[in-house]
Amino acid sequence: MTESPAHRAGPDGPKNRPAGPDESADLLAVEGLTVTFPTTRGPVDVVRDNTFTLRNNETLGIVGESGSGKSMTALAVMGLLPRGARTSGSIRFRGTELLGRPDAELRRLRGNAMSMVFQDPLSSLNPYYTVGLQIAEVYRCHRGGSRRAARRMAIDALGRVGIPDPAERVDRYPHQFSGGQRQRIMIAMALICEPALLIADEPTTALDVTVQSQILELLAELKRQTGTGMLFITHDLAVIATIAQRVLVMREGEQLEYADTERVFSAPRHPYTRMLLESIPRIDDEAQEEVR
Numbered sequence: 086m087t088e089s090p091a092h093r094a095g096p097d098g099p100k101n102r103p104a105g106p107d108e109s110a111d112l113l114a115v116e117g118l119t120v121t122f123p124t125t126r127g128p129v130d131v132v133r134d135n136t137f138t139l140r141n142n143e144t145l146g147i148v149g150e151s152g153s154g155k156s157m158t159a160l161a162v163m164g165l166l167p168r169g170a171r172t173s174g175s176i177r178f179r180g181t182e183l184l185g186r187p188d189a190e191l192r193r194l195r196g197n198a199m200s201m202v203f204q205d206p207l208s209s210l211n212p213y214y215t216v217g218l219q220i221a222e223v224y225r226c227h228r229g230g231s232r233r234a235a236r237r238m239a240i241d242a243l244g245r246v247g248i249p250d251p252a253e254r255v256d257r258y259p260h261q262f263s264g265g266q267r268q269r270i271m272i273a274m275a276l277i278c279e280p281a282l283l284i285a286d287e288p289t290t291a292l293d294v295t296v297q298s299q300i301l302e303l304l305a306e307l308k309r310q311t312g313t314g315m316l317f318i319t320h321d322l323a324v325i326a327t328i329a330q331r332v333l334v335m336r337e338g339e340q341l342e343y344a345d346t347e348r349v350f351s352a353p354r355h356p357y358t359r360m361l362l363e364s365i366p367r368i369d370d371e372a373q374e375e376v377r
Contacts (some may be wrong), residue, residue, distance in 0.1 A: 146329030
């Protein structure tokens with residue numbers, strides 16, 4: 086279902102890019118990003134010519150099926166691609182080019198100016214250390230200070246994300262929390278240094294509907310409080326509708342559609358986007374099925 090370049094450009098400019106403020110106002114500007122992996126059959130592009138921007142205090146939803154290149158795009162922004170991967174194009178964060186930067190410079194940014202919440206919090210948290218130590222370590226690494234001060238910050242961060250009795254539970258281990266609580270802990274760790282950019286990589290995938298809704302509300306509220314720009318990655322357009330101002334649709338490493346959320350839902354231009362929208366369960370459909 087790949088469109089021709091001419092079709093992908095559309096009336097919004099290159100790749101259906103919606104009109105917006107000056108490039109200088111963009112928090113993140115990705116231009117022509119391509120990620121290539123070596124294989125026994127030769128190099129394979131897992132992301133091809135991806136272009137998008139993220140403004141301050143905005144949420145951009147990146148949606149697509151598994152293997153579409155969503156997570157690889159995020160890992161490229163964070164400088165966390167697996168060994169052997171090659172990147173080309175441009176990734177500018179606050180006007181500074183990230184591609185080609187020494188890893189030491191990227192480490193100063195990761196966890197501080199830009200953070201990422203991964204899909205599986207249980208595998209992302211170290212089972213041998215308390216959650217308080219792990220959150221405090223992020224703060225001390227980037228902001229310094231004493232262990233006591235960092236512990237206070239960790240308790241405050243747990244309270245902000247809705248963990249009950251944070252002063253007592255700060256000394257517990259990851260396995261002593263539910264899946265939804267572990268995801269809240271990962272969000273607390275990602276936001277403790279108040280980053281300008283937060284990447285949330287399918288943070289609600291393994292959660293039930295009620296907990297998923299709570300996490301989405303938490304992210305939206307924290308974003309309002311801090312002004313953080315957020316890349317929200319998911320396979321679910323219904324989730325995107327509740328949290329994102331703009332949407333980027335990907336499939337097989339390619340960008341298929343990129344526009345304001347309202348436009349994508351009211352007038353999708355690509356057949357794949359329309360297919361994704363048609364797959365969203367609707368209450369009226371279920372009611373009609375029961376009548377039959």
